[in-house]
Amino acid sequence: MTSTAPPRLAGRPAFLVIDGRVAAGRALLVARGRLVHGCTDILAEALAALPAGVSRLDLDMGDVEFMDPGGLRFLDLLGGYSHREAVPATTANWRGQPLRVLELAGLDTTDPLRTTTVAERLHVLEEEVDQLRRAIASRPVIDQARGVLMALHTCTSDEAWDILREASQLSNTKLRDIAAAVTAGAENDGPPPPPEVRAALRTALSRLGR
Structure with a gap:
């Protein structure tokens, strides 16, 4: 040998x-x-x-x-x-x-x-890792937006989350982008959210009676 x-x-x-x-x-x-x-x-x-x-x-x-x-x-x-x-x-x-x-x-x-199995599982796991990384990166701005909504509309943390999620679905906008627009709009002289986001937020707020 x-x-x-x-x-x-x-x-x-x-x-x-x-x-x-x-x-x-x-x-x-x-x-x-x-x-x-x-x-x-x-x-x-x-x-x-x-x-x-x-x-x-x-x-x-x-x-x-x-x-x-x-x-x-x-x-x-x-x-x-x-x-x-x-x-x-x-x-x-x-x-x-x-x-x-x-x-x-x-x-x-x-x-x-089995080559196809390994390759397929590797691709799936890499996608899951990328999604987790994006979720971790998005968490701070989403938490900030929830705080803004809680302060402005006297809602709970869970209600603020529901508002952001529904606004995201109604406007076909990523949740992180909704949160960033809400956070930016709360700053002094900050830009208001885009019209479609404002409309979606109003609808989501109205459904909660806000």
């Missing part, structure tokens, strides 16, 4: 190490450490170091102790290599937290390398 693991690059963080052996056309890679952002570069180096004529690739994940969403990119890269090179590939011995991540991601823990 011959080692196929590439030498570690100087300065490369030791968050993941992949050792490899090839015998009778079968490559066995053993991953150790953490599957995090940047791990795909290490896998790409290990795959590039495989000799020609490899007919099967098995990856032992038993020593992987942690996995974040970067691990899905790792699997996507491995699945892409398998499809592109027409080399059957498997991963085995998932355990602990990485196994739980596969389960939460909706992947088949016995066969997470």
